[in-house]
Amino acid sequence: MLITLTTDFGLDDPYVAMMKGVILGRCPEVRLVDICHTIAPQDISSASQQLNQAAPFFPTDTIHVAVVDPGVGTNRRIICLEHNNQLFLAPDNGLLSPFFKDATAAFQVDNEALYRHPVSTTFHGRDIFAPVAAALAEGLAPHELGPELSVNDLIRLDLPQPTMDTKQLRGQCLRADRFGNLNTNISAKDLQSFLDKSEVPVISIGDTLITGLSSTYGHEKGEVIALINSSAHLEISIAGGNAADQLHIATGTPVVITKLHAH
Numbered sequence: 001m002l003i004t005l006t007t008d009f010g011l012d013d014p015y016v017a018m019m020k021g022v023i024l025g026r027c028p029e030v031r032l033v034d035i036c037h038t039i040a041p042q043d044i045s046s047a048s049q050q051l052n053q054a055a056p057f058f059p060t061d062t063i064h065v066a067v068v069d070p071g072v073g074t075n076r077r078i079i080c081l082e083h084n085n086q087l088f089l090a091p092d093n094g095l096l097s098p099f100f101k102d103a104t105a106a107f108q109v110d111n112e113a114l115y116r117h118p119v120s121t122t123f124h125g126r127d128i129f130a131p132v133a134a135a136l137a138e139g140l141a142p143h144e145l146g147p148e149l150s151v152n153d154l155i156r157l158d159l160p161q162p163t164m165d166t167k168q169l170r171g172q173c174l175r176a177d178r179f180g181n182l183n184t185n186i187s188a189k190d191l192q193s194f195l196d197k198s199e200v201p202v203i204s205i206g207d208t209l210i211t212g213l214s215s216t217y218g219h220e221k222g223e224v225i226a227l228i229n230s231s232a233h234l235e236i237s238i239a240g241g242n243a244a245d246q247l248h249i250a251t252g253t254p255v256v257i258t259k260l261h262a263h
Contacts, residue, residue, distance in 0.1 A: 001027070001029070001030050001031070001061065001063070001137040001138075002030070002031045002032075002033060002058065002059065002061070002062045002063070003023060003030055003031070003032055003033070003062070003063045003064075003065060003133050003134075003137055004032075004033045004034070004035050004054070004055075004058065004062060004063070004064045004065065005019065005020070005032065005033070005034050005035065005037070005065050005066075005067075006035040006036055006037075006039070006047055006050060006051050006054075006064070006065070006066040006067070006068070007019075007036075007037050007039070007047075007066070007067045007068060007125065008037070008038075008039040008040065008041050008042060008043060008047065008067075008068045009037050009067070009125070010037060010038060011037055011038065015123070015125065015126070016034070016037050018123075018125075018126045018130075019065075019067075019125050019126050019129070019130040020032055020130075022116055022126055022127075022130035022131055022134070023130045023131075023133055023134045023137075025134075026131055026134035026135070026138070027134040027135075027137045027138050030134065030137045033058075035050060035051060035054045035064075036050050036054075039068060042068065042070040043068065044068050044070070044093055044094055044095050044157065045094075045157055045159075045174075046175050047066055047068040047095055048094065048095050048096070048097055048098060048157060048159075049098075049174055049175060049183075051064060051066050051088075051095070051096075051098075052098035052099070053231050055084075055086065055088075055099075056084075058086065060085040060086065061085065061086065061087075062086045062087075063086070063087045063088075063089065063133050063136050063137055064086060064087065064088045064089065064090075065089045065090070065129050065130075065133045066088070066089070066090040066095050066096070067090070067091070067124070067125040067129050068091075068093075068095060069091045069093070069124060069125070070093070071091060071093060072091075072121070072122060072123070072124050073121035073122055073124070076091055076092055076093060077091070077092035077108050077109075077149075078090070078091055078092065078108070078109040078110075078124070078128060078129070078132075079091070079092045079096070079106055079107065079108060079109065079149065079154060080106070080107045080109055080132075080136075080142050080145050081096050081099055081100075081103050081105075081106050081151075082103060082104045082105040082106070082142060083099040083102060083103045083104065084099075084102060087136055087142060089109070089129060089132060089133055089136070092108075092154055092155050093155055094155045094156055094157035095157075096154070097156045097157040097159060098159070100151050100154065100156065103151050105142065105143075105148060106148065106149040106150070106151050106154060107142050107143060107145045107146055107147065107148055107149060108145070108146040108147050108148075108149050109128065109132055109145045109146050110145070110146035110147070111132075111144060111145050111146055114131055114132050114135050114140075114145070115127055115128050115131055115132070116128075116130070116131045132145065159185075160172050160174075160185055160252075161185065162185055162186050162187075162190050164190070164193070164194050167258065167259070168256055168257065168258055169186065169190060169191070169194040169201075169256075169257040170254065170255070170256050170257075171184050171185045171186035171190070171234070171254075171255045171257075172184065172185055172252055172253060172254050172255055173205065173236075173249055173250070173251055173252065173253040173255060174251065175251055176243070176244035176249070176251075179237075179242065180237075180238070180241070180242030180243050180244040180245055180246075181229070181235050181236070181237045181243060181244075182205070182235060182236040182237070182243050182244060182247075182249055183229070183231075183233060183235055184233060184234045184235065184236070184255050185233070186233060186234040186255060186257070187232055187233050187234070188228045188232045188233065188234075189232075190234075191228075191234065191257070194257065194259075195259060196259075198261060198262055199259040199260065199261055199262065200212050200259070200260045200261075200262050201213060201226070201257045201258075201259065201260075202257065202258045202259070202260050203226045203234070203236070203255065203256075203257050204255070204256045204257070204258070205236055205247070205249060205253060205254070205255045205256075206247055206248065206249050206253055207247075208224055208236075208247055210224055210225065210226045210236070211260060212226075213226055213227055213228065214226065214227045215227065217237060217239055218239070219239040220239060221239055221240035221241070222238060222239065222240065222241055223238070223239045224236070224237075224238050224243065224247070225237050225238070225239060234255070236249070236255075
């Protein structure tokens, strides 16, 4: 059985290791995979995006544990979602929003017999998420976690969606990765719908204008480029540089695409 971990705990403290210790103490044969632990503190949206990007590449029956939990210790719920033959365990704070559409079931986690006791009010990752994930890995059925929930009643993030008309395709920058590449919410399918075969995109972000798409990062150092990344979304990059820093682009910056007829 395989469990993935996504948190905002960082790499300078023992919190992730403590979660892993609890999981392995209860289910020694499980395999653990780290998706990301350097998400900005309490950045639910970034955690949601990164988990959504990674999950499709994991096999059936994977258990994904995501702990970005500003409401830890309050009356916020913990939920388990079944989606595409995988399980997702997270706070009910919108983190799992990308998986709601095709979810087959959702359950509230309130079976205290599964928890590590005493339960800290500030570290549910160790005392609830970790032992519950271990129990699922050992074969516990999701319905044994607690009552079934309607997906429609779960908290949703207001995820920004691209819009388009005949003249413009509009989106925004979602996040910068470790290399400073700017990931946007405009997909390759969006671009295909917007452009005719004879048209070239002209991409505006901040004070920068980019004409056309590149296929690789292999450009002259310092050149600003746009390409479709490995997640099939529009990305703005600087060859050999850091686009987020050098272009002074922040999360939420608008991205506007217009059309240019190719000669």
